[in-house]
Amino acid sequence: MDNPYLPAPARIEKVTIENEARDLKTFQLSFVDNERLTDIGTSDSGFPIPATRPTTRKDFLFLPGQFGFLSLSGVGEAPFGIASAPHEDRVWYTVKKVGVFTTALHELEQSVVIGMRGPYGNSYPFDLMKGKDVVIVSGGFSFTTLRSTLVHLLKPENRGDFGKITCVYGARSPGELLYKDEIRAWESSSDINLVLCVDRLDGADWPKTEGLVPNVLKKVAPSARNAVALVCGPPIMIRFTHPVLKELGFAPARVFLSLENRMKCGIGKCGRCNIGTRYVCKDGPVFSYQELLTLPPEY
Amino acid sequence: MKNRVITKKDFPKFVGRLTNQAEVYAPVQVKDKDYSRFGRIKSAEEICFSHLNTKLPVKELFFPQREVLFEFKPGEHSQAQPPPEIENRIALGVKPCDAAALEMFDRVFLDKEYPDPYYKERRDKTTLIGIACNQPGKACFCTAVNGNPHGTRGLDLLLIDLEDRYLAMPVSEKGEKLVTSYPEAAGKDLENQQELASKATKAIELSLNPKELKNLLDANFDHAVWQELSLPCVNCGVCTYLCPTCHCFDVTDEEYKGEGARIRTWDSCQFSMFTRHASGHNPRPTGKERMRNRTLHKFCYFPKTHEEVLCVGCGRCITECPAGIDLRETLQTLLQTLAPGKES
Numbered sequence: 044m045d046n047p048y049l050p051a052p053a054r055i056e057k058v059t060i061e062n063e064a065r066d067l068k069t070f071q072l073s074f075v076d077n078e079r080l081t082d083i084g085t086s087d088s089g090f091p092i093p094a095t096r097p098t099t100r101k102d103f104l105f106l107p108g109q110f111g112f113l114s115l116s117g118v119g120e121a122p123f124g125i126a127s128a129p130h131e132d133r134v135w136y137t138v139k140k141v142g143v144f145t146t147a148l149h150e151l152e153q154s155v156v157i158g159m160r161g162p163y164g165n166s167y168p169f170d171l172m173k174g175k176d177v178v179i180v181s182g183g184f185s186f187t188t189l190r191s192t193l194v195h196l197l198k199p200e201n202r203g204d205f206g207k208i209t210c211v212y213g214a215r216s217p218g219e220l221l222y223k224d225e226i227r228a229w230e231s232s233s234d235i236n237l238v239l240c241v242d243r244l245d246g247a248d249w250p251k252t253e254g255l256v257p258n259v260l261k262k263v264a265p266s267a268r269n270a271v272a273l274v275c276g277p278p279i280m281i282r283f284t285h286p287v288l289k290e291l292g293f294a295p296a297r298v299f300l301s302l303e304n305r306m307k308c309g310i311g312k313c314g315r316c317n318i319g320t321r322y323v324c325k326d327g328p329v330f331s332y333q334e335l336l337t338l339p340p341e342y
Numbered sequence: 343m344k345n346r347v348i349t350k351k352d353f354p355k356f357v358g359r360l361t362n363q364a365e366v367y368a369p370v371q372v373k374d375k376d377y378s379r380f381g382r383i384k385s386a387e388e389i390c391f392s393h394l395n396t397k398l399p400v401k402e403l404f405f406p407q408r409e410v411l412f413e414f415k416p417g418e419h420s421q422a423q424p425p426p427e428i429e430n431r432i433a434l435g436v437k438p439c440d441a442a443a444l445e446m447f448d449r450v451f452l453d454k455e456y457p458d459p460y461y462k463e464r465r466d467k468t469t470l471i472g473i474a475c476n477q478p479g480k481a482c483f484c485t486a487v488n489g490n491p492h493g494t495r496g497l498d499l500l501l502i503d504l505e506d507r508y509l510a511m512p513v514s515e516k517g518e519k520l521v522t523s524y525p526e527a528a529g530k531d532l533e534n535q536q537e538l539a540s541k542a543t544k545a546i547e548l549s550l551n552p553k554e555l556k557n558l559l560d561a562n563f564d565h566a567v568w569q570e571l572s573l574p575c576v577n578c579g580v581c582t583y584l585c586p587t588c589h590c591f592d593v594t595d596e597e598y599k600g601e602g603a604r605i606r607t608w609d610s611c612q613f614s615m616f617t618r619h620a621s622g623h624n625p626r627p628t629g630k631e632r633m634r635n636r637t638l639h640k641f642c643y644f645p646k647t648h649e650e651v652l653c654v655g656c657g658r659c660i661t662e663c664p665a666g667i668d669l670r671e672t673l674q675t676l677l678q679t680l681a682p683g684k685e686s
């Protein structure tokens with residue numbers, strides 16, 4: 044029988060240090076089973092691997108907004124949002140060093156094999172977003188699943204399905220912005236209006252805007268007409284972003300947030316990620332602001 | 343399915359037949375303690391029916407307090423091990439409340455999307471033989487939460503103690519097979535059973551309106567009564583550990599001398615670490631939020647999702663709470679305080 048608790052072997056193909064504080068690293072993973080062409084479908088010990096527990100990239104089907112668990116034997120497991128887009132070969136996670144698991148992960152280098160299970164949860168509402176403008180608001184390192192979203196939206200085959208794309212992305216200082224090469228390229232692209240901002244420029248000449256995300260969003264003032272907003276960031280940013288979106292005319296049903304309640308199983312059983320009747324791991328992590336207004340404020 | 347009779351004289355033989363075909367677990371006296379617990383038995387003499395119920399519900403046979411999910415060698419970060427297979431088992435002497443709780447567990451562990459293979463293996467391989475409650479305890483309230491002292495939900499076979507004999511009521515084919523060779527019950531045995539059942543039911547005083555409770559809890563999340571209700575609670579978590587319907591768990595890794603394992607252990611929503619983020623932020627920071635979550639999970643959230651209360655009225659949390667919190671009083675206070683027209 045299928046065992047959802049077993050991680051699949053995944054190799055670290057590349058590690059990138061993302062910021063000046065060096066506490067944010069992106070891990071690019073590939074499935075080890077991809078390489079074992081001779082025995083795909085069975086594991087080392089001979090029992091078949093069912094497709095519902097993906098152990099190959101081909102079976103690891105996801106949409107931006109979903110997450111996976113990374114596993115280190117002897118250390119444990121932790122959930123992380125998928126930072127790569129569905130069409131990208133490797134699966135990316137950008138991880139901040141905050142505690143036991145993330146510190147152990149940060150010590151690992153290229154070619155080490157770790158465990159990964161998923162993908163779990165829902166995604167951003169791409170069906171709803173079709174044919175509409177997309178406004179992305181992000182602060183700090185939670186930009187990860189929104190990178191996945193942007194790469195997905197900007198893929199030439201997909202770009203035509205969506206209207207104008209506006210993104211306000213901010214960090215404390217220039218050195219803390221993630222995926223610098225990519226966002227520099229997007230800054231000059233006509234496919235997207237990307238406004239990068241930092242709390243303090245301290246004399247730096249990039250990015251061009253100084254200011255807090257909610258204030259910058261107010262100035263950029265994207266139209267709410269036929270638009271969907273995706274918001275991801277620290278609680279304080281989210282708190283100050285809501286009034287701005289409201290002022291711009293975004294209805295609560297058109298604003299989506301991604302939550303990060305503590306998780307252990309990812310499959311609705313261990314009980315800890317609930318917000319009222321909803322489990323963030325299964326029913327989330329993406330919720331409309333409208334739905335959140337009907338739930339207890341336990342996130 | 344025909345009801346049968348097993349005389350008390352024949353009972354040891356009956357148990358012997360069970361132990362010949364499967365591993366049999368039943369309430370056994372715990373040494374030097376005043377309680378029993380499910381344990382492996384080889385003969386009827388080891389069974390202890392003198393306590394109202396086992397200290398720990400039968401859930402520990404399906405969802406043990408600590409279990410190995412898989413093993414690994416250090417540095418090996420992924421493994422392909424099937425969940426362990428087990429022998430056929432029989433759980434004998436399960437109270438109707440604890441058996442009903444397993445069907446609630448099934449909703450969580452045997453959902454369509456991610457059925458839990460560890461739980462499923464144990465569930466599939468276990469036959470449940472219940473023993474009816476002729477004398478409910480002081481803290482029992484199963485009838486207030488859709489249960490019954492002679493209830494058969496979740497069981498394969500129910501035994502009813504008729505002094506010199508057991509009436510054996512098959513519930514499933516699996517249960518029926520165990521008793522086909524025994525004589526059919528007489529009309530008088532069934533009359534006796536009916537009488538015992540109605541006496542037992544009457545012994546329980548509390549009655550609740552779960553639907554009203556659900557709606558009131560839903561509408562009054564922020565009510566000040568929660569502060570008051572949670573004051574005596576010391577967040578020890580015993581109510582959740584001993585609860586037959588509490589299913590929350592933790593997953594951690596253990597490593598010792600070159601051997602390691604990923605372990606699943608019972609956890610409790612009454613602990614602050616349960617929900618605390620790595621950043622220190624905690625969605626349920628104090629005892630108030632945590633007690634409210636436990637109560638609402640059982641009487642509001644679960645009913646909203648699964649159409650039934652997540653409580654079987656076994657009374658363990660009432661008898662074991664060191665702070666003397668009585669769930670029945672809590673629920674009645676809530677009903678009285680939250681009902682429209684009452685103070686808010």
Ligand SMILES: Cc1cc2nc3c(=O)[nH]c(=O)nc-3n(C[C@H](O)[C@H](O)[C@H](O)COP(=O)(O)OP(=O)(O)OC[C@H]3O[C@@H](n4cnc5c(N)ncnc54)[C@H](O)[C@@H]3O)c2cc1C
Pocket residue numbers: 110119120121122123124125136137138139140141142143144145146187302303304305306328615619620621
């Ligand atoms: C859906 C989702 C998406 C996420 N995406 C990202 C992302 O993209 N990038 C990112 O960086 N983070 C992300 N996070 C957050 C990330 O999961 C946490 O930062 C991570 O779990 C922290 O683990 P840690 O072991 O390093 O931290 P710690 O605080 O050390 O550890 C928590 C772990 O250690 C154990 N532990 C620590 N102290 C104790 C104690 N006193 N008692 C008992 N146990 C203890 C806990 O059991 C737990 O497993 C996401 C979280 C969620 C839910």
Ligand code: SF4
Pocket residue numbers: 574575576577578579580581582612659662663664665666667
């Ligand atoms: S047993 Fe009593 S004191 Fe302990 S957590 Fe439960 S309600 Fe609180």
Ligand code: FES
Pocket residue numbers: 305306307308309310311312313314315316317322323324325
């Ligand atoms: S993480 Fe276990 S229930 Fe959501």
